[in-house]
Amino acid sequence: MSAGGLDMADSPAFTDEESARYRAAGWWSDVTLSDAVSANAQHHADRVAYVDHLGGSLTWREFDSAATALAEQLVGVGVVRGDRIAVWHGDSAAIHVLFAAIERCGAVVVGIGARAGSREVAAILRGSRSTLLISDPVRSDAATRAAFGLPILELTDTDGAPRLDVEAAGAALTSERRLGADDVFLINSTSGTTGMPKCVVHTQNRWYYFHQKAVANGHLTPDDVVLPVIPTPYGFGIWTSHTTPIYLGATAVIQERFNARATCQAIAAHRATVLCCVSTQLTMLMADRASREYDLSSLRVVFTGGEALPYRPAADFETLTGATILQFYGSNETGILSATTLSDPQPRRLRTAGRIVPEMSVRLFDGDRDVTDAGRGQPACRGPATSLGYLDGTDHDQLFTRDGWMRMGDIAEIDADGYLTVTGRTSDFILRGGKNISAAQVEDAAATHPAIAVAAAVAMPDPVFGEKVCLYTELVDSQALDLPALVQHLLAVGVSKELLPERLVVLDELPRSSGGKVAKGVLREDIRARMEAGHGRS
Template identity: 30%
Template structure:
């Protein structure tokens, strides 16, 4: 039996042809128009010699052209390779070379880096430029012109469920990024589960693409979920709290999907009370652990329920979710979704008793085929038929899973394990703290010392000793930070996830290497 992810778009276009699928400011693209444009782009790729299984990279922000290219590539039987729009030239070249991409579709606003990467990469035959002005450099092709030149009908290539649909690159926290191969079935069924069993979308719902669509969270939980349900998606090219709040009010958004830092920015934005956000019925959070205090304050202020889930690039991404306000356990990532098994294991891959901490491993329909071109890394990650997430977790008696921390973020202080998230949760309760990241830095006697890097709330005044004393009252003596570093902002990736690896221990001061 064949399956191509574009069936979701085709079915919604059949049922709701004139309903807006995508909204960007005043621009509206109906489902019929999105389907036709994807066919034109598929025909264009075919005319350029792209065959089923070839890889086509997209370096485009949250604009309609992303969705057109995405479904057009899939319709042609090719493989989508989404690229972070913030990549620099050498990084673009690496991704193109590693994936073997034959075409790069780039937004003109990022053309300098994209063009450099394209020139440096070997084997990438065509550069297609999309944009508002679409000023196409010599030797490149124009996206709009290609759509105009090609027919509005194209016979969708009949791919098989296990054929690769998308190669999504990991963030590279443990080395060079690896491409996770996700099949048409991986992505199709994850979107169906998300829409029908988790979020439970209806005709009245409207979503918002504040998450970048080049990230798997945005692709599945926003683009594919709402296209499958035939809902309208408002596109936000770059996350800005004011733009999001304005879009929620203007387009009567019912479901907001984001990472915890997005909720924090919306919560603390001075114009939050000036916008009518009463249309919101649900918040979906993932990508990182949601601080309980942030969740509580957001729900109180906006009058909605936030349901937290969990997933990774390698898992399409959703594998765990809190089902509803009645069933959820605040602070947990919920239960494994339908068709997914999960367990917590020790270093020898033996399941640990309920309540004990170990590595979370999962298996089921959402798990990737493997890392593209990396059989060794694939075998290591998939030991015993279970995908090893690298996240430390515990499972309670009811089967609810609580993420303790990233395995690699754990701090060993004087022989004791310190899980940064537990300390961060305590510090978030301080009324002057907007954001915090707890990290371990080398220490002469203890091996590692605990340091809190804090972003104070705007206008708040707080001293290091105050934060230390506040944490000391809430966590065990070996866990509380001995040093606090105040910064204006924390480094984040494109989805808003805090990048602890960029908090260089050497820059946090030599004094943290001595006892306190």
């Protein structure tokens, strides 16, 4: 079942000098996540490790034992070191056991979002050269099995014991399989600028560094109860639901998907002390009556990011709960560039993305020209939190400057005190609820409908999500199309729900620039005008 080992030589890597320096500073370590699970099982075996929406819970002893049993099952079905194992599964305690098991048998997790459509899943499977797909029963029906052309196993959770639906006998694990902290352990997807998502390559050490910053900034301890509500395969979800709970030995409460009332219920029921959510989710919590109906006083810290927070509701939420809101700035690719701390004054915490992290060596660029001294430009960084880049070196020149600095897709300002504020974006993305949605992906999907001749996706202002997806179209001949029909078509062909348009505007002819391209600036102005005329209705 081998995919040729861990050959990631085409991805940018850290130099030996950088690696040695990061280790000497304590930013990187030789302790892996699997090591940390074993240590937790030894030192506080009966502490709850994970509890989820299914009502089950696992102690660290049970987590450790279940991860080993799953790893032995994987070896028994032929998984070898370096295989890439795709995981398409709803968030639960079981998925974290599975991630640890894949690490223990020396394989690489290919994380796929639970809400991904079949087209996106197929593209990720091809791009990552996955050899096996593991899913839950919801996502592994007969049609799915036939469509992807590779073995598919179901992960089930019976009485708190995650198991694979396979009859093969388990095989013992050997030390040769062990992954190191600098080895690739995860490949996940990010929004691409051309049609389909790209795959980002991760080592454990980059997230170990991020974990340390979270612990230091939020004064986290093993006694904290962490409630992350971001999907696990993505960057924010990885450190909040997997890396930090495991390294810290804390308890994590896992929800299948975000819902404001259910989140408030979970905070109250489990006495959660740390909430991790994107800014839109926090805005939705602040606006929901449930935040006043449940006792949220156990909250101590809220980690958030993804977009700017509305200041007054955020300040009111702190007053209501007694929690301190901490923002950070980064991406799946770059990791953390700036962050706020418990010692920052409220205006800094709620109105900026925090102070630049010194060891991330952030610079500002205009193209490939360094404009750091001007205090405004496109942020780029080099440091211990960065990924290895895109799999197979895809879009290397877009992600990196000529001299090797990894870019963000934003325009930002850095003030004299080192605090960063995002002022705009360079890429054609729609930032919906903290998630970058590629306009090109939306357009590519919409173009599969036979009635659509030309499609252009733009951001539509929204008071809750910040932005939503608006699709402008020219139709073929005299055909007709409405939004429900388009959505029904897109779901039928396997398009991810995140890419579904939320408003459809049909024009006889889309505005064009002098070069013949669709004039998206005109469309953005048009949707703002339509929203204002309709009093903000989408």
